[in-house]
Amino acid sequence: MEKKQKLIVLIGPTAVGKTSLSIELAKRFNAEIISGDSMQIYKGMDIGTAKITQEEMEGIPHHLLDIKEPEESFSTAEFQELVRAKIEEISTRGRLPMIVGGTGLYIQSAIYDYHFTDSPSDQSFREALERQADEDGPEALHQTLKEADPESAARIHPNNIRRVIRALEVIHCTGKTASEVQGDQSPELLYNTALVGLTMDRELLYERINLRVDRMVEQGLLQEVKHLYDKGLRDCQSIQAIGYKELYDYFDGNVTLQQAIENLKQNSRRYAKRQLTWFRNKMKVEWFDMSESEDIEKKFAEISKFIEGKLEIKANT
Numbered sequence: 032m033e034k035k036q037k038l039i040v041l042i043g044p045t046a047v048g049k050t051s052l053s054i055e056l057a058k059r060f061n062a063e064i065i066s067g068d069s070m071q072i073y074k075g076m077d078i079g080t081a082k083i084t085q086e087e088m089e090g091i092p093h094h095l096l097d098i099k100e101p102e103e104s105f106s107t108a109e110f111q112e113l114v115r116a117k118i119e120e121i122s123t124r125g126r127l128p129m130i131v132g133g134t135g136l137y138i139q140s141a142i143y144d145y146h147f148t149d150s151p152s153d154q155s156f157r158e159a160l161e162r163q164a165d166e167d168g169p170e171a172l173h174q175t176l177k178e179a180d181p182e183s184a185a186r187i188h189p190n191n192i193r194r195v196i197r198a199l200e201v202i203h204c205t206g207k208t209a210s211e212v213q214g215d216q217s218p219e220l221l222y223n224t225a226l227v228g229l230t231m232d233r234e235l236l237y238e239r240i241n242l243r244v245d246r247m248v249e250q251g252l253l254q255e256v257k258h259l260y261d262k263g264l265r266d267c268q269s270i271q272a273i274g275y276k277e278l279y280d281y282f283d284g285n286v287t288l289q290q291a292i293e294n295l296k297q298n299s300r301r302y303a304k305r306q307l308t309w310f311r312n313k314m315k316v317e318w319f320d321m322s323e324s325e326d327i328e329k330k331f332a333e334i335s336k337f338i339e340g341k342l343e344i345k346a347n348t
Contacts (some may be wrong), residue, residue, distance in 0.1 A: 043229035044303035063222030067132025135309035228316035
């Protein structure tokens with residue numbers, strides 16, 4: 032039997048502290064980092080996505096950052112292909128790949144044996160939906176998906192007609208949503224994976240999220256979003272990201288700046304809650320509570336020990 036490649040996966044909600052910990056782990060295990068964030072792939076969207084800076088990287092190689100223009104779409108299947116290629120490339124160079132991020136479906140699709148083409152297709156049904164999209168517009172088609180499969184609708188932009196149609200086609204052919212079809216696959220991990228999750232006391236995490244948003248505004252988030260707004264970018268996947276859609280509402284004159292910032296904080300807190308729920312329900316994660324700041328070194332030692340045992344490797348000292 033072929034030996035599985037070793038892989039570290041570091042997950043957790045926004046603002047829990049993944050970035051700084053990932054750098055220390057990368058140093059300790061001679062690792063390179065693959066971004067598992069669905070929005071950090073976009074160029075020019077740095078502050079709002081909390082993208083790591085060159086200075087913060089401390090020389091650790093990072094992959095899948097800034098690979099798309101904001102007007103381009105990006106699918107789970109595309110992410111799956113890119114990440115698996117990066118894991119192979121990094122491993123071949125004798126380094127340890129480590130995925131870091133918070134986009135659950137993306138990470139899950141890359142490390143488990145999911146097949147996006149397993150569901151049957153119906154060409155005539157697809158063509159009928161394409162005609163419907165031309166006649167009624169993408170929003171009407173997306174509403175149909177929202178009623179049939181809210182989970183898929185929440186992650187697919189209305190203008191990504193191809194993905195909307197595919198999600199509806201899966202339901203038409205199988206009677207099940209895309210998530211249910213994936214669940215039926217009973218996938219296995221493709222890699223020898225140390226799956227590390229960071230968690231934190233809910234109130235403390237929410238406080239950190241609020242402070243992070245304030246810091247983003249101080250760092251120039253408004254100017255970053257205004258630049259995209261002035262370019263006329265609107266009906267695209269990237270602008271649906273938290274931190275961008277709220278400020279678009281402000282620039283459109285629908286809300287005050289203060290309300291837009293409060294909406295951003297609230298949406299970020301809700302997203303963090305959804306992230307935790309997703310990871311706990313969908314993945315077998317070893318959780319580490321990062322609530323006590325004075326115990327960070329102790330937590331780092333515990334996480335390192337878990338990785339060493341899981342992957343049967345020795346850390347650098």
